[in-house]
Amino acid sequence: MSVNVNRYKCGYCGACVGVCPAGALELVETWIEVNDTCTSCGICAKICPVGALAVIK
């Protein structure tokens, strides 16, 4: 389970990191890293201001 980050869309703002209940996301300068604790809950994808995230089930 994971999320897909569209790196060409992402504005590296960190909003998704702040809402992830699993702490699965990390903003490293200009990109988002996803670790394996992701539960595919979809919250990050919901709140991303530009729609750069998609849940992979």
Added chain:
Amino acid sequence: MKSRYDVIVVGAGPGGSITAKTCAEAGLDVLLIEKRQEIGDPVRCAEGLGKEGLMRHIQPDSRWIAAEVKGSKILAPDGTEIKMSEEASSGKAGYNLDRKVFDRALAQKAAMAGSEVMVKTRATGLLRKNGRISGINAMYMGETHEIRADIVIGADGVESKVGRWGGIDTCLKPSDINTCTQFLVSNIDAGEYNKFFMGEKYAPGGYLWLFPKGEHTANVGLGIIGSKCGNVRPITLLHKFIETYLPQGKIIEMVVGGVPVSGPIERTVADNLILVGDAARQSDPLTGGGIINAMDAGKIAGEVCIRAKEEGDYSVKTLKEYEDRWRATIGKELSKSLMVKNLLIKITDEQLNQLAHSLSGIDTSKMALPKVLPILFKKNPKLLWELRSLFM
């Protein structure tokens, strides 16, 4: 870089830099780290703040002031305009900054006061000794380092991890975050007021702003409540607004970001740990303003660190002073704003128009929001009943 300090501050935003400066001025050994290679960039802010709050921390400097505004104009969905004065909208009016320059100027103040500053250095975890926090793991240029300190300050913004690592739950629910997009728009008449466009039609559960940044440019952005995001996105709504209302506008910069609007969280200190600014969710739930709050909290955190050093005790027993002091000041305002925000989310555009109309004939141009709210309540007691505890 040394292997140990009195204080490590994670994040060189306004909150972190003021904490570092305060500690360093008192002679504490301070390391301020920032994961980005350029402090302040990319910007995640509409850059507006009140003069009074700013001047508590730093003298205004033309190098980072983009524009001075006369006040605020709140626009109801039907276009009814409410003009407010200088300190209007919870002190949001006043100056519009260039945060890239401002944030760096604050970090420079921290450096000049004696702090060591490291950029491109990211905290990746907390060190522990006998169960107590004793520093951080950090990565600089791809290399990992262990850096020790008596206390770690998490000033790491909306994406804060320091609190979570230290056992403080700072996770934001979708209804606890305003998700935003902003363009720096040129080739427009920016006016002399910060404008706030209210209503579902512009920004569900938030508002749209136009903050002048000079004669022909403005930060034009909007934030919507996370719980109403998904089917609509801030970026789509903003494009629509600009096409409709500013068709001649040219977009010369883009900003995205999230502002915590949760109101005060349960805990912001642990043994050997303090959270400051957005990391402590201290931004205003109604306005989204967080620069001054982060600096005010940073000042308090710095002062409490100084005391902790004097007493040689960095446990919650000493750090609780931070908790008490910010809650008695910033926290009180956050709670009030949260009540208003929670009501605004439920109000329809029609009701917003009604509220705006109820002020017709009243000159609000010399008043700030805290003065206007009681008038609104008097005129619309039924609609605003759940705010009664603020006025009665």
